[in-house]
Amino acid sequence: MTRPISKTTFQEFLFCPKNMWLKLHKPELLEQFALSEYEQRLAEEGNEVEACARTLFPGGVEVQSFGEKACEETARLIASHTSPIFQATGIVDGFLARSDVLSYDNGTDMWDLYEIKGTSSVHTSGSDRNHLDDLAFQLSVHRRLGVPIGRCFVTHLNSDYVRSSELDVSELFTTEDVTSLVFDRLPDVEAKMAAALEYLGRTDEPVIGCECQYRGRSNQCTTFAYSHPEVPAYSVHDLSRIGASKKKLQWLVERNIFDLIEVPLDEIALSDIQVNQINVHHRQTPMISPDAIRDELEPLQFPLYFLDYETFAPAIPLFPGYGPFDKIPFQFSLHILRTKEGELEHVEYLHPDKTDPTESVAVLLHEHIGAKGTIIAWNKSFEMDVHKRIAYRLPQFAPLIERMQGMFYDLKDVFHKQHYVHPDFKGSVSIKYVLPAIVPSLQYKELSIHGGAQASDAWWTMVTSDMPEERQLIAKDLKTYCGLDTYAMYAIWKHLRELW
Ligand code: SF4
Known part of the structure:
Protein backbone atom coordinates (compact mmCIF):
# COMPACT_ATOMS: atom_id res chain seq x y z
CA MET A 1 0.00 0.00 0.00
CA THR A 2 1.61 3.24 -1.09
CA ARG A 3 -0.78 5.77 0.36
CA PRO A 4 -0.37 6.48 4.07
CA ILE A 5 -3.22 5.57 6.39
CA SER A 6 -5.21 8.67 7.26
CA LYS A 7 -7.23 9.01 10.45
CA THR A 8 -10.43 8.45 8.44
CA THR A 9 -9.03 5.24 6.96
CA PHE A 10 -7.94 4.18 10.43
CA GLN A 11 -11.39 4.86 11.88
CA GLU A 12 -12.99 2.87 9.08
CA PHE A 13 -10.50 0.06 9.65
CA LEU A 14 -11.52 -0.01 13.32
CA PHE A 15 -15.16 -0.24 12.30
CA CYS A 16 -14.54 -3.03 9.79
CA PRO A 17 -11.10 -4.17 8.56
CA LYS A 18 -12.48 -6.17 5.65
CA ASN A 19 -14.62 -3.33 4.34
CA MET A 20 -11.67 -0.95 4.46
CA TRP A 21 -9.43 -3.48 2.70
CA LEU A 22 -12.02 -3.87 -0.06
CA LYS A 23 -12.32 -0.11 -0.42
CA LEU A 24 -8.57 0.20 -0.88
CA HIS A 25 -7.87 -2.85 -3.00
CA LYS A 26 -11.10 -3.60 -4.86
CA PRO A 27 -12.74 -0.22 -5.36
CA GLU A 28 -14.57 -1.56 -8.41
CA LEU A 29 -16.62 -3.75 -6.04
CA LEU A 30 -17.65 -0.79 -4.04
CA GLU A 31 -19.32 1.52 -6.49
CA GLN A 32 -22.25 1.35 -4.11
CA PHE A 33 -20.10 3.25 -1.64
CA ALA A 34 -20.09 6.41 -3.72
CA LEU A 35 -21.38 9.00 -1.29
CA SER A 36 -25.11 9.58 -1.52
CA GLU A 37 -26.29 13.18 -1.67
CA TYR A 38 -27.25 12.89 1.98
CA GLU A 39 -23.79 11.62 2.98
CA GLN A 40 -22.21 14.39 0.94
CA ARG A 41 -24.29 16.90 2.80
CA LEU A 42 -23.24 15.37 6.12
CA ALA A 43 -19.62 15.78 5.04
CA GLU A 44 -20.28 19.36 3.96
CA GLU A 45 -22.04 19.94 7.27
CA GLY A 46 -18.92 18.68 9.05
CA ASN A 47 -16.93 21.25 7.09
CA GLU A 48 -19.41 23.99 8.05
CA VAL A 49 -19.15 23.04 11.72
CA GLU A 50 -15.37 23.17 11.50
CA ALA A 51 -15.38 26.50 9.70
CA CYS A 52 -17.75 27.93 12.33
CA ALA A 53 -15.72 26.58 15.27
CA ARG A 54 -12.53 28.06 13.86
CA THR A 55 -13.78 31.50 14.88
CA LEU A 56 -13.05 30.34 18.44
CA PHE A 57 -9.36 30.31 17.48
CA PRO A 58 -8.66 33.85 16.26
CA GLY A 59 -5.58 34.48 14.14
CA GLY A 60 -5.37 30.86 12.98
CA VAL A 61 -3.40 29.96 9.87
CA GLU A 62 -4.66 27.18 7.62
CA VAL A 63 -2.39 24.69 5.92
CA GLN A 64 -3.95 24.65 2.48
CA SER A 65 -1.64 22.30 0.64
CA PHE A 66 -1.73 18.50 0.82
CA GLY A 67 0.71 15.62 1.13
CA GLU A 68 4.42 16.31 1.58
CA LYS A 69 3.95 20.02 0.85
CA ALA A 70 1.47 20.26 3.72
CA CYS A 71 3.97 18.54 6.03
CA GLU A 72 6.68 21.02 5.08
CA GLU A 73 4.30 23.96 5.57
CA THR A 74 3.23 22.60 8.97
CA ALA A 75 6.84 22.05 10.06
CA ARG A 76 7.67 25.67 9.15
CA LEU A 77 4.67 27.01 11.10
CA ILE A 78 5.55 24.88 14.11
CA ALA A 79 9.18 25.97 14.02
CA SER A 80 8.12 29.63 14.00
CA HIS A 81 5.53 29.02 16.77
CA THR A 82 2.79 30.32 14.50
CA SER A 83 -0.43 29.48 16.30
CA PRO A 84 -3.14 28.27 16.02
CA ILE A 85 -2.61 26.05 12.96
CA PHE A 86 -5.63 24.64 11.12
CA GLN A 87 -5.16 21.34 9.28
CA ALA A 88 -1.68 20.81 10.73
CA THR A 89 -0.37 17.85 8.73
CA GLY A 90 2.15 15.14 9.51
CA ILE A 91 3.12 11.97 7.64
CA VAL A 92 5.30 9.35 9.31
CA ASP A 93 5.72 5.54 9.37
CA GLY A 94 2.88 5.05 6.87
CA PHE A 95 0.37 7.25 8.74
CA LEU A 96 -1.04 10.66 7.90
CA ALA A 97 -2.67 13.01 10.41
CA ARG A 98 -4.38 16.26 9.55
CA SER A 99 -5.43 17.96 12.76
CA ASP A 100 -8.32 20.40 13.01
CA VAL A 101 -6.41 22.75 15.34
CA LEU A 102 -2.90 22.69 16.76
CA SER A 103 -2.38 25.48 19.26
CA TYR A 104 0.89 26.51 20.90
CA ASP A 105 0.93 26.95 24.68
CA ASN A 106 3.59 29.47 25.75
CA GLY A 107 3.39 28.33 29.37
CA THR A 108 4.29 24.70 28.69
CA ASP A 109 6.14 25.19 25.40
CA MET A 110 3.99 22.42 24.04
CA TRP A 111 1.24 22.11 21.42
CA ASP A 112 -2.40 21.41 22.22
CA LEU A 113 -4.56 19.31 19.90
CA TYR A 114 -8.20 20.22 19.27
CA GLU A 115 -10.61 17.95 17.42
CA ILE A 116 -13.79 19.68 16.21
CA LYS A 117 -16.87 17.47 16.07
CA GLY A 118 -20.43 18.12 14.89
CA THR A 119 -21.78 15.94 17.71
CA SER A 120 -23.40 16.94 20.97
CA SER A 121 -20.98 14.99 23.21
CA VAL A 122 -17.56 13.33 23.23
CA HIS A 123 -17.79 9.81 21.83
CA THR A 124 -15.62 7.78 24.15
CA SER A 125 -16.50 4.20 23.28
CA GLY A 126 -17.18 1.92 20.34
CA SER A 127 -14.97 1.40 17.36
CA ASP A 128 -16.95 3.74 15.11
CA ARG A 129 -16.07 7.43 15.29
CA ASN A 130 -14.54 7.20 18.71
CA HIS A 131 -13.18 10.70 19.32
CA LEU A 132 -10.52 9.53 21.76
CA ASP A 133 -9.06 7.05 19.26
CA ASP A 134 -9.15 9.79 16.65
CA LEU A 135 -7.10 12.09 18.88
CA ALA A 136 -4.76 9.30 19.99
CA PHE A 137 -4.01 8.58 16.32
CA GLN A 138 -3.07 12.24 15.77
CA LEU A 139 -1.12 12.33 19.01
CA SER A 140 0.91 9.33 17.89
CA VAL A 141 1.74 10.86 14.50
CA HIS A 142 2.74 14.27 15.89
CA ARG A 143 4.85 12.73 18.64
CA ARG A 144 6.69 10.48 16.17
CA LEU A 145 7.52 13.67 14.27
CA GLY A 146 8.92 15.23 17.41
CA VAL A 147 6.08 17.68 18.06
CA PRO A 148 5.55 17.89 21.85
CA ILE A 149 1.83 17.52 22.52
CA GLY A 150 0.56 18.87 25.83
CA ARG A 151 -3.19 18.64 26.03
CA CYS A 152 -6.00 17.16 23.90
CA PHE A 153 -9.47 18.66 23.54
CA VAL A 154 -12.73 17.87 21.79
CA THR A 155 -14.74 20.91 20.71
CA HIS A 156 -18.32 19.81 20.05
CA LEU A 157 -21.80 21.30 19.73
CA ASN A 158 -23.64 22.33 22.87
CA SER A 159 -27.04 20.61 22.72
CA ASP A 160 -28.52 23.10 25.23
CA TYR A 161 -27.76 26.07 23.02
CA VAL A 162 -30.71 27.93 21.52
CA ARG A 163 -29.96 30.69 19.07
CA SER A 164 -31.07 34.27 19.77
CA SER A 165 -31.12 36.78 16.95
CA GLU A 166 -27.35 36.43 16.39
CA LEU A 167 -25.37 33.21 16.42
CA ASP A 168 -23.17 33.06 19.52
CA VAL A 169 -20.35 30.70 18.51
CA SER A 170 -18.83 30.66 21.99
CA GLU A 171 -22.14 29.33 23.37
CA LEU A 172 -22.80 27.03 20.42
CA PHE A 173 -19.70 24.98 21.16
CA THR A 174 -18.39 23.25 24.27
CA THR A 175 -14.74 22.29 24.66
CA GLU A 176 -13.80 19.31 26.85
CA ASP A 177 -10.29 18.47 28.05
CA VAL A 178 -9.76 14.76 27.31
CA THR A 179 -5.96 14.72 27.72
CA SER A 180 -5.65 11.88 30.23
CA LEU A 181 -8.22 9.73 28.42
CA VAL A 182 -6.37 10.14 25.13
CA PHE A 183 -2.94 9.42 26.62
CA ASP A 184 -4.37 6.33 28.35
CA ARG A 185 -5.59 5.03 25.01
CA LEU A 186 -2.34 5.66 23.17
CA PRO A 187 -0.71 2.18 23.63
CA ASP A 188 -3.88 0.41 22.51
CA VAL A 189 -4.37 2.75 19.53
CA GLU A 190 -0.73 2.38 18.46
CA ALA A 191 -1.12 -1.42 18.52
CA LYS A 192 -4.20 -1.06 16.34
CA MET A 193 -2.34 1.30 14.00
CA ALA A 194 0.32 -1.38 13.53
CA ALA A 195 -2.41 -3.95 12.87
CA ALA A 196 -4.02 -1.63 10.31
CA LEU A 197 -0.72 -1.18 8.52
CA GLU A 198 -0.24 -4.94 8.28
CA TYR A 199 -3.84 -5.84 7.34
CA LEU A 200 -4.49 -3.06 4.86
CA GLY A 201 -1.07 -3.55 3.29
CA ARG A 202 -1.80 -7.15 2.28
CA THR A 203 -2.00 -7.59 -1.45
CA ASP A 204 -3.88 -10.91 -1.21
CA GLU A 205 -7.44 -10.56 -0.04
CA PRO A 206 -7.71 -11.49 3.66
CA VAL A 207 -9.81 -14.65 4.01
CA ILE A 208 -11.08 -13.66 7.40
CA GLY A 209 -12.50 -10.33 8.42
CA CYS A 210 -16.15 -10.22 7.38
CA GLU A 211 -18.03 -11.04 10.56
CA THR A 285 -49.98 -15.12 1.89
CA PRO A 286 -50.72 -12.24 4.27
CA MET A 287 -51.94 -12.79 7.81
CA ILE A 288 -54.85 -10.42 8.48
CA SER A 289 -56.99 -9.94 11.60
CA PRO A 290 -60.03 -7.91 10.44
CA ASP A 291 -61.62 -7.75 13.92
CA ALA A 292 -58.46 -6.38 15.50
CA ILE A 293 -58.11 -3.86 12.68
CA ARG A 294 -61.72 -2.77 13.20
CA ASP A 295 -61.16 -2.36 16.95
CA GLU A 296 -58.11 -0.25 16.18
CA LEU A 297 -59.57 2.00 13.50
CA GLU A 298 -63.27 2.26 14.21
CA PRO A 299 -62.84 4.62 17.19
CA LEU A 300 -60.98 7.18 15.07
CA GLN A 301 -63.01 10.34 14.97
CA PHE A 302 -63.70 12.23 11.73
CA PRO A 303 -62.42 14.40 10.15
CA LEU A 304 -59.30 12.36 9.49
CA TYR A 305 -56.24 14.53 8.91
CA PHE A 306 -53.41 12.61 7.23
CA LEU A 307 -50.37 14.70 8.06
CA ASP A 308 -46.69 14.47 7.18
CA TYR A 309 -43.75 16.88 7.58
CA GLU A 310 -40.44 17.10 5.82
CA THR A 311 -37.70 18.78 7.81
CA PHE A 312 -34.16 20.06 7.50
CA ALA A 313 -31.96 19.80 10.60
CA PRO A 314 -28.68 21.70 10.27
CA ALA A 315 -25.94 21.34 12.87
CA ILE A 316 -25.57 25.11 13.08
CA PRO A 317 -28.92 26.75 13.86
CA LEU A 318 -29.99 29.03 11.04
CA PHE A 319 -32.74 30.97 12.83
CA PRO A 320 -33.59 32.32 16.30
CA GLY A 321 -35.30 29.74 18.52
CA TYR A 322 -33.43 26.80 17.01
CA GLY A 323 -30.65 24.71 18.58
CA PRO A 324 -28.17 22.36 16.88
CA PHE A 325 -30.00 19.80 14.71
CA ASP A 326 -33.42 21.27 15.49
CA LYS A 327 -35.80 20.34 12.72
CA ILE A 328 -36.89 23.14 10.36
CA PRO A 329 -40.38 22.10 9.11
CA PHE A 330 -39.98 23.29 5.54
CA GLN A 331 -42.87 21.29 4.08
CA PHE A 332 -46.06 19.51 4.98
CA SER A 333 -48.80 17.63 3.20
CA LEU A 334 -52.27 17.27 4.68
CA HIS A 335 -55.03 15.13 3.22
CA ILE A 336 -58.38 15.65 4.91
CA LEU A 337 -61.33 13.25 4.90
CA ARG A 338 -64.29 14.89 6.62
CA THR A 339 -66.67 11.91 6.50
CA LYS A 340 -66.36 8.24 5.64
CA GLU A 341 -67.77 8.73 2.17
CA GLY A 342 -66.56 12.31 1.71
CA GLU A 343 -64.23 13.77 -0.91
CA LEU A 344 -60.56 13.77 -0.08
CA GLU A 345 -59.17 17.30 0.23
CA HIS A 346 -55.52 18.24 -0.04
CA VAL A 347 -53.58 21.10 1.56
CA GLU A 348 -49.83 21.42 1.15
CA TYR A 349 -47.09 23.87 1.98
CA LEU A 350 -43.51 24.16 0.75
CA HIS A 351 -41.42 26.96 2.19
CA PRO A 352 -39.84 28.78 -0.75
CA ASP A 353 -36.73 30.37 0.70
CA LYS A 354 -34.02 30.31 3.36
CA THR A 355 -36.14 31.83 6.13
CA ASP A 356 -37.89 30.30 9.12
CA PRO A 357 -41.12 28.57 8.01
CA THR A 358 -42.52 28.11 11.54
CA GLU A 359 -45.10 30.88 11.46
CA SER A 360 -46.39 30.03 7.98
CA VAL A 361 -46.80 26.41 9.03
CA ALA A 362 -48.52 27.29 12.31
CA VAL A 363 -50.99 29.64 10.60
CA LEU A 364 -51.95 26.94 8.10
CA LEU A 365 -52.39 24.35 10.84
CA HIS A 366 -54.68 26.77 12.65
CA GLU A 367 -56.64 27.35 9.46
CA HIS A 368 -57.08 23.73 8.38
CA ILE A 369 -57.10 21.49 11.46
CA GLY A 370 -60.33 21.82 13.39
CA ALA A 371 -61.10 21.29 17.05
CA LYS A 372 -62.25 17.70 16.52
CA GLY A 373 -61.01 14.75 14.55
CA THR A 374 -57.94 12.55 14.30
CA ILE A 375 -54.51 13.45 13.00
CA ILE A 376 -53.09 10.35 11.35
CA ALA A 377 -49.34 10.08 10.98
CA TRP A 378 -46.87 7.28 10.36
CA ASN A 379 -44.43 7.32 13.24
CA LYS A 380 -46.34 10.05 15.06
CA SER A 381 -43.50 10.91 17.45
CA PHE A 382 -41.77 12.70 14.57
CA GLU A 383 -44.75 14.95 13.76
CA MET A 384 -45.47 15.52 17.46
CA ASP A 385 -41.87 16.58 18.02
CA VAL A 386 -42.13 19.08 15.16
CA HIS A 387 -45.26 20.47 16.83
CA LYS A 388 -43.59 20.67 20.21
CA ARG A 389 -40.83 22.83 18.75
CA ILE A 390 -43.36 25.04 16.94
CA ALA A 391 -45.09 25.70 20.27
CA TYR A 392 -41.72 26.49 21.86
CA ARG A 393 -40.80 29.01 19.17
CA LEU A 394 -44.27 30.55 18.88
CA PRO A 395 -45.95 30.36 22.30
CA GLN A 396 -49.09 32.06 20.92
CA PHE A 397 -49.77 28.77 19.08
CA ALA A 398 -49.10 26.59 22.13
CA PRO A 399 -52.82 26.06 22.98
CA LEU A 400 -53.51 24.98 19.39
CA ILE A 401 -50.54 22.62 19.39
CA GLU A 402 -51.46 21.17 22.77
CA ARG A 403 -54.94 20.36 21.49
CA MET A 404 -53.53 18.81 18.34
CA GLN A 405 -51.07 16.64 20.28
CA GLY A 406 -54.07 14.86 21.81
CA MET A 407 -55.55 14.12 18.38
CA PHE A 408 -52.74 11.97 16.97
CA TYR A 409 -53.07 8.37 15.88
CA ASP A 410 -50.15 6.33 14.50
CA LEU A 411 -51.34 4.24 11.54
CA LYS A 412 -48.14 2.21 11.83
CA ASP A 413 -49.66 0.65 14.99
CA VAL A 414 -51.93 -1.62 12.94
CA PHE A 415 -48.82 -3.24 11.49
CA HIS A 416 -46.68 -2.94 14.58
CA LYS A 417 -49.34 -4.80 16.55
CA GLN A 418 -49.29 -7.51 13.86
CA HIS A 419 -52.91 -7.11 12.83
CA TYR A 420 -51.72 -7.22 9.23
CA VAL A 421 -48.55 -9.05 8.22
CA HIS A 422 -47.60 -9.40 4.56
CA PRO A 423 -44.70 -11.44 3.15
CA ASP A 424 -43.53 -8.40 1.18
CA PHE A 425 -43.17 -6.30 4.36
CA LYS A 426 -40.09 -8.45 5.06
CA GLY A 427 -40.43 -7.81 8.77
CA SER A 428 -40.56 -4.04 8.39
CA VAL A 429 -43.37 -1.65 9.34
CA SER A 430 -41.96 1.19 7.27
CA ILE A 431 -44.50 2.77 4.95
CA LYS A 432 -41.95 2.25 2.16
CA TYR A 433 -42.55 -1.51 2.52
CA VAL A 434 -46.19 -1.48 3.56
CA LEU A 435 -47.51 0.73 0.75
CA PRO A 436 -46.33 -1.25 -2.31
CA ALA A 437 -47.44 -4.52 -0.67
CA ILE A 438 -50.94 -3.28 0.14
CA VAL A 439 -51.55 -0.75 -2.63
CA PRO A 440 -49.26 -1.86 -5.48
CA SER A 441 -50.46 0.95 -7.75
CA LEU A 442 -48.66 3.46 -5.48
CA GLN A 443 -44.88 3.29 -5.47
CA TYR A 444 -42.12 5.43 -4.00
CA LYS A 445 -39.38 3.98 -6.12
CA GLU A 446 -40.69 5.67 -9.27
CA LEU A 447 -40.33 9.14 -7.73
CA SER A 448 -37.28 11.39 -8.13
CA ILE A 449 -37.24 11.83 -4.35
CA HIS A 450 -37.90 8.66 -2.37
CA GLY A 451 -36.83 9.34 1.20
CA GLY A 452 -36.90 11.98 3.93
CA ALA A 453 -33.11 12.52 3.87
CA GLN A 454 -33.19 13.09 0.14
CA ALA A 455 -36.12 15.51 0.52
CA SER A 456 -34.22 17.44 3.15
CA ASP A 457 -31.20 17.71 0.90
CA ALA A 458 -33.35 18.72 -2.06
CA TRP A 459 -34.97 21.57 -0.12
CA TRP A 460 -31.61 22.99 0.83
CA THR A 461 -30.46 22.78 -2.79
CA MET A 462 -33.68 24.52 -3.83
CA VAL A 463 -33.43 27.44 -1.43
CA THR A 464 -29.74 27.99 -2.14
CA SER A 465 -30.00 27.68 -5.93
CA ASP A 466 -30.09 30.79 -8.10
CA MET A 467 -31.42 28.86 -11.09
CA PRO A 468 -35.22 29.31 -11.31
CA GLU A 469 -35.71 26.20 -13.43
CA GLU A 470 -33.85 24.04 -10.96
CA ARG A 471 -35.86 25.52 -8.09
CA GLN A 472 -39.14 24.80 -9.92
CA LEU A 473 -38.17 21.25 -10.70
CA ILE A 474 -37.16 20.52 -7.11
CA ALA A 475 -40.35 22.11 -5.77
CA LYS A 476 -42.41 19.87 -8.03
CA ASP A 477 -40.51 16.74 -6.92
CA LEU A 478 -40.82 17.68 -3.26
CA LYS A 479 -44.56 18.22 -3.55
CA THR A 480 -45.01 14.90 -5.32
CA TYR A 481 -42.99 13.07 -2.66
CA CYS A 482 -44.61 14.60 0.42
CA GLY A 483 -48.07 14.40 -1.20
CA LEU A 484 -47.58 10.68 -1.74
CA ASP A 485 -46.68 10.20 1.93
CA THR A 486 -50.08 11.40 3.08
CA TYR A 487 -52.03 9.99 0.14
CA ALA A 488 -50.36 6.65 0.90
CA MET A 489 -51.65 6.79 4.48
CA TYR A 490 -55.14 7.54 3.20
CA ALA A 491 -54.92 4.66 0.68
CA ILE A 492 -53.69 2.25 3.37
CA TRP A 493 -56.41 3.39 5.78
CA LYS A 494 -59.02 2.91 3.00
CA HIS A 495 -57.73 -0.57 2.23
CA LEU A 496 -57.87 -1.51 5.91
CA ARG A 497 -61.32 0.07 6.27
CA GLU A 498 -62.65 -2.23 3.55
CA LEU A 499 -61.56 -5.33 5.46
CA TRP A 500 -64.40 -5.25 7.95
S1 SF4 B 1 -18.07 -7.34 8.26
FE1 SF4 B 1 -18.44 -7.67 6.05
S2 SF4 B 1 -20.55 -6.99 5.62
FE2 SF4 B 1 -19.92 -6.24 7.65
S3 SF4 B 1 -19.22 -4.17 7.25
FE3 SF4 B 1 -17.44 -5.53 7.18
S4 SF4 B 1 -17.21 -6.16 5.06
FE4 SF4 B 1 -19.23 -5.28 5.28
Missing part, protein backbone atom coordinates in the same frame (compact mmCIF):
# COMPACT_ATOMS: atom_id res chain seq x y z
CA CYS A 212 -21.38 -9.65 9.52
CA GLN A 213 -23.04 -13.04 9.38
CA TYR A 214 -23.51 -12.33 13.11
CA ARG A 215 -25.11 -8.92 12.58
CA GLY A 216 -28.59 -7.92 11.43
CA ARG A 217 -29.04 -6.60 7.90
CA SER A 218 -29.00 -2.93 8.89
CA ASN A 219 -25.44 -3.29 10.19
CA GLN A 220 -24.05 -4.98 7.10
CA CYS A 221 -22.41 -3.12 4.28
CA THR A 222 -23.19 -3.75 0.63
CA THR A 223 -20.26 -6.13 0.21
CA PHE A 224 -21.92 -8.70 2.46
CA ALA A 225 -23.23 -10.70 -0.49
CA TYR A 226 -19.72 -10.72 -1.99
CA SER A 227 -18.15 -12.10 1.19
CA HIS A 228 -21.03 -14.46 1.99
CA PRO A 229 -22.43 -15.84 -1.26
CA GLU A 230 -23.97 -18.73 0.70
CA VAL A 231 -26.51 -16.38 2.33
CA PRO A 232 -29.67 -15.66 0.27
CA ALA A 233 -30.67 -12.05 -0.42
CA TYR A 234 -33.62 -12.41 2.01
CA SER A 235 -32.36 -14.37 4.98
CA VAL A 236 -32.44 -14.81 8.75
CA HIS A 237 -30.49 -11.53 8.88
CA ASP A 238 -33.70 -9.77 7.80
CA LEU A 239 -35.74 -11.08 10.70
CA SER A 240 -37.28 -8.17 12.60
CA ARG A 241 -34.88 -6.88 15.29
CA ILE A 242 -32.65 -9.96 14.97
CA GLY A 243 -29.62 -7.67 15.35
CA ALA A 244 -30.75 -7.05 18.93
CA SER A 245 -30.90 -10.82 19.65
CA LYS A 246 -27.33 -11.75 18.84
CA LYS A 247 -27.50 -15.18 20.48
CA LYS A 248 -30.43 -16.20 18.32
CA LEU A 249 -28.69 -15.10 15.14
CA GLN A 250 -25.52 -16.85 16.21
CA TRP A 251 -27.48 -20.05 16.92
CA LEU A 252 -28.92 -19.98 13.40
CA VAL A 253 -25.66 -19.08 11.64
CA GLU A 254 -23.69 -21.76 13.47
CA ARG A 255 -26.12 -24.33 12.08
CA ASN A 256 -25.87 -22.88 8.57
CA ILE A 257 -29.54 -21.90 8.69
CA PHE A 258 -29.87 -18.85 6.48
CA ASP A 259 -33.11 -19.35 4.57
CA LEU A 260 -36.18 -18.31 6.57
CA ILE A 261 -37.99 -21.42 5.44
CA GLU A 262 -35.41 -23.61 7.16
CA VAL A 263 -35.75 -22.01 10.60
CA PRO A 264 -36.89 -24.75 13.03
CA LEU A 265 -39.55 -22.86 14.97
CA ASP A 266 -39.84 -25.63 17.55
CA GLU A 267 -36.14 -25.41 18.45
CA ILE A 268 -35.56 -21.67 18.77
CA ALA A 269 -37.57 -19.13 20.77
CA LEU A 270 -38.30 -16.23 18.45
CA SER A 271 -40.58 -13.25 19.09
CA ASP A 272 -44.17 -13.30 17.79
CA ILE A 273 -43.20 -10.75 15.15
CA GLN A 274 -40.31 -12.93 13.94
CA VAL A 275 -42.49 -16.06 13.90
CA ASN A 276 -45.19 -14.25 11.92
CA GLN A 277 -42.59 -12.98 9.48
CA ILE A 278 -41.39 -16.55 8.86
CA ASN A 279 -44.90 -17.97 8.59
CA VAL A 280 -46.13 -15.46 6.01
CA HIS A 281 -42.93 -15.93 4.03
CA HIS A 282 -43.46 -19.69 4.13
CA ARG A 283 -47.08 -19.46 2.99
CA GLN A 284 -46.61 -16.42 0.76
